[in-house]
Amino acid sequence: MLRTPGAVRDAERWTAHNYHPLPVVVASAEGSWVTDVDGRRYLDCLAGYSALNFGHRHPTLIQAAHEQLDKLTLTSRAFVHDQFADFCRELAALCGKDLVLPMNTGAEAVETGIKVARKWGYQVKGVAPGQANIVVAEGNFHGRTTTIVSFSTDEDARADFGPYTPGFTVVPYGDLAALEAAIDENTVAVLLEPIQGEQGVVLPPEGYLPGVRRVCTERNVLFVADEIQSGLGRTGRTFACDHEGVVPDMYLLGKALGGGIVPVSAVAANADVLGVLKPGQHGSTFGGNPLACAVATEVVRLLATGEFQRRSAELGERLDAGLRALVGKGLVAVRVRGLWAGLDIDPALMSGRQACERLMERGVLAKDTHGSTIRLAPPLVITEAEIDHAVAQLAAVLAG
Structure with missing residues (x-):
């Protein structure tokens, strides 16, 4: 039967x-x-x-998980464990960034990116308190938290989950002129998927991502690339942004980072961006736990071979x-x-x-x-x- x-x-x-x-x-x-x-x-x-x-x-990843399970699985970030620094250092090097902030799920990485961008806007750019806004694209999929679905254009993801979080401006994906027009003195970031996965693997028009990079630099706005699905080898490069030689200010990573074994996500950026966070301002009990770091470090090493x-x-x-x-x-x-x-x-x-x-x-x-x-x-x-x-x-x- x-x-x-x-x-x-x-x-x-x-x-x-x-x-x-x-x-x-x-x-x-x-x-x-x-x-x-x-x-x-x-x-x-x-x-x-x-x-x-x-x-x-994958045998290398399974071996790393087994070995770590026999030693240590969780400490919380109240302490430092022996797998933490290697993971953060090697992922930072893979991304070409100064710092890494480990979390668990992709949605947590996006929420972290939003919080960091807002805090950077207030502390570094000088945006008036409570006025920060972020430009996003139609057809986006960044997760399912209440803040993230607030700027979704998919009614199945968004409907009946209000009231919605303010502070986001939605423009057509691939329309550089619309994106540039949406940026004002209170804009702190542009948050994009370099390739829109949930929308049906929608590729950006040629020159779009370099244009976004140029506009963000000219207007003093952070370019935040959600590479949770598109990153870590999926598209034939380490990151989808690499296809056009674009380096964002912040990478949001997840999914493959956990090797299909444990949920691992991370935000990677330079110290002038991630450095705005101070103790007590953001965190996660399981973020960067020993088991996650042991597996994710091996993921980074597999990618480092090319x-x-x-x-x-x-x-x-x-x-x-x-x-x-x-x-x-x-x-x-x-x-x-x-x-x-x-x-x-x-x-x-x-x-x-x-x-x-x-x-x-x-x-x-x-x-x-x-x-x-x-x-x-x-x-x-x-x-x-x-x-x-x-x-x-x-x-x-x-x-x-």
Whole structure:
């Protein structure tokens, strides 16, 4: 008797329905593959929304976790532990920044970035108390806290969660003129995803990110790059901003930083920015805990070799070619950067959800977003053969 239907029913019975997962119940995983409770294997082409960039149970990361579990898991930031300095130093070096502030979740990193930008605005820029504003982009996805959803343009994320936090100005993504016009004397930061993931892997127009960097420098405004999904090798470079040689004032990092094992996020910036925080003004009990630091340090060391960035770039070209061959054969548009792809399916053919259900039936896991769009973000350890397999299954689904 199959265990999946009962497990799905139990999950639906005992949890709030804030997700609509595919009816697959994963029991084990390794590399690019997961196995469900009935023993069926699936190629994971979502990788935990980029949290599993190094695949499931990467041996180096698992070893680091096991070794740390036998020694020390938590101290709180009331004390210093022996894994903390190595993590912060090596991540700062990877980012080319002076300082790192470790947190846990991506949303916490974004909230931290907002707080730091406001405090910088008051203490360094000289903005009048209570008047700081931050420019953000339409179609953004930065998390789900009450402050973050206050400037979301996705009604599913935003509706009925008010009253909303003030202090944000929303402009069209990719419109540099609109962004520049929105900046005033009280603007402390521009907060952007260099590639909008939840929106469907929307790539910036050529020259947009360098333009944002120029405007922020000219107007004395911080450029805060949310690289939580796009960073750490996903796009074929360490950061998505690297593709246009752009260095933001602040990186917001998460997801892959925890190696698919523990939640780890961080803010990286220079001392003239992060230095505005003093003891007692911001913190997290679990932020920068020993287990998280032990795993995340190994993540940084894997990235420091450049291997995963190269794999993403090279394999991304293969993925791009395979997907573009399907445009006009069920796909109407494809956007690819490294091993990250947004695919717009002909809505007359099927919805994104239907496409993902049919891919699941063929042993490939992906995720839909915004109607007829699906996203692919396979682990960076995926092979050429596995990419070809995923594209072949998509082609079969589109062909009906």
